[in-house]
Amino acid sequence: MPRLWDATIEAHRSQVRDAILETTSALVAERGLLAVTMSQIAEATGIGRATLYKYFPDVPTILLAWHERQITAHLAQLTQIRDQVGDPDARLEAVLAAYTTLSQHGHGQDDSIIGLLHRDEHVAHAQQQVHNMIRELLAEAAAAGHARDDVPPEELATYCLHALSAARRLPTPEAIGRLVMLTVAAVRRPG
Amino acid sequence: MPRLWDATIEAHRSQVRDAILETTSALVAERGLLAVTMSQIAEATGIGRATLYKYFPDVPTILLAWHERQITAHLAQLTQIRDQVGDPDARLEAVLAAYTTLSQHGHGQDDSIIGLLHRDEHVAHAQQQVHNMIRELLAEAAAAGHARDDVPPEELATYCLHALSAARRLPTPEAIGRLVMLTVAAVRRPG
Structure with a gap:
């Protein structure tokens, strides 16, 4: 009882x-x-x-807890997508597209709040896990000959996450689709 | 007198x-x-x-004035670089590389402060002028057959500025050089 x-x-x-x-x-x-x-x-x-x-x-602590819960949920969804797609090249693109869509949702918050949130160590830790997943996918795609190997996967992941953050400034899902295409185009092995 | x-x-x-x-x-x-x-x-x-x-x-007003002055000075420097380089493709890369280096300097400020600053209309206006210059260079490079024309120059400019903001997370000038190379690679016309 x-x-x-x-x-x-x-x-x-x-x-x-x-x-x-x-x-x-x-x-x-x-x-x-x-x-x-x-x-x-x-x-x-x-x-x-x-x-x-x-x-x-206080209010900031609530917002941090909310943001941490969001990122953790996103990480679970991204993991699921990653494990569903077999081909390393398609997998990378599917995960980056899903990441972009997910990080759009529920982000009524503006840049300054996002900046404050990312200084929190729990949120930074959750965000780092997303970064690590993208980095591993890039390393895997490089090993399979799809992604470029002249830039370390760590830097490629940093590039991808920043480039995709432009989605918040784009007006339509079509524009966001073009952003994902552009971002992925840069990490593909040339030629 | x-x-x-x-x-x-x-x-x-x-x-x-x-x-x-x-x-x-x-x-x-x-x-x-x-x-x-x-x-x-x-x-x-x-x-x-x-x-x-x-x-x-107050302190935020001083910081806004400082940031506005920085962006205005950067804009003047970028205009000079743009006007020195003849070839549209080389011009785009030279301006993006200079923008990345300039926006690194004096940015001890962290993300949350940058976020707050960018909500100010004067700073937003100065930042918009940089955006416009990059957009025009991209339109020019697309017309010359160097940049891709399947994504509007406006979206390409938004992509470039966000991708290049990754420079703040990169440890060395070499890594920043690779970031500029990646970012430009994505906007080049494929094939």
């Missing part, structure tokens, strides 16, 4: 936490980081202010 | 302003945006606090 109760408590806490993350992300995207207060978050989530403070000390 | 006096005053004001900009940029790069106060800036510049407030109301 105590163990079942613990599990119930844990599931409840996890639900409340998720609700806080979603609400905060939506409020910040709508109003900006500096305009959102803990009181507004508590009210929009439908919990008391005292309860909210049992979960998180 | 009054006109000469006005010119002297103007030159003095301009010198003080430049000194404030340089000092603030150095302090922020060293200590971070939130750790630098107006008093510290006044002291490091060698002027009184009251004088400083006659020039600028």
Whole structure:
């Protein structure tokens, strides 16, 4: 009985936490980081202010937890896509295209917030895992003769992630598709 | 006599302003945006606090003025390089390489500060001029048959500027050279 109760408590806490993350992300995207207060978050989530403070000390911490959860979920999706595609060249392109689409979603946040988030070590760690996956795919594609081998995979991965961040500035899915095509074209072995 | 006096005053004001900009940029790069106060800036510049407030109301405004001045100076340098190189293909690569080197300099500032700066309309305007120049070079190179014409020059320019921002994450001038080579490779007409 105590163990079942613990599990119930844990599931409840996890639900409340998720609700806080979603609400905060939506409020910040709508109003900006500096305009959102803990009181507004508590009210929009439908919990008391005292309860909210049992979960998180302030707005930036909530946003960091949200961003970390996002990247971790994206990493799981990218891993799945990677493992579904057999050919190393097609695999690289599929993962980069999916990464670009995923990092568009839920990013109402602007550059300055993203900058602040990426200084956090948990978020940086999650982002590094995405970087590592892309780097490994590039190394694999280079070994198979598809990707260029005159630039280290580490640098190619850094290039890809920055080039694909241009997606936030592009107006249509077609333009984003062309960006992925361009980015992949540069890492392909010439000739 | 009054006109000469006005010119002297103007030159003095301009010198003080430049000194404030340089000092603030150095302090922020060293200590971070939130750790630098107006008093510290006044002291490091060698002027009184009251004088400083006659020039600028707060630290972010000084940093914005500094960043705007940087981008404007870079634009002038890029224009000069553009006008020196005859061949459209070589011109594009020379300007992109110079842009990458210039935007490295004096950027002790981290991502979150750069994000904040780019929300300012003056800085955004100066940055837009750099974007326009790159777009025109790409259109010119496409017309000459060097750059690809299956992606609009506007999108190619957005791609280039984001891809080249990876330079801030690269450890050596050689790695930055490879980044410029990769970025340009993608915009070249295939085949």
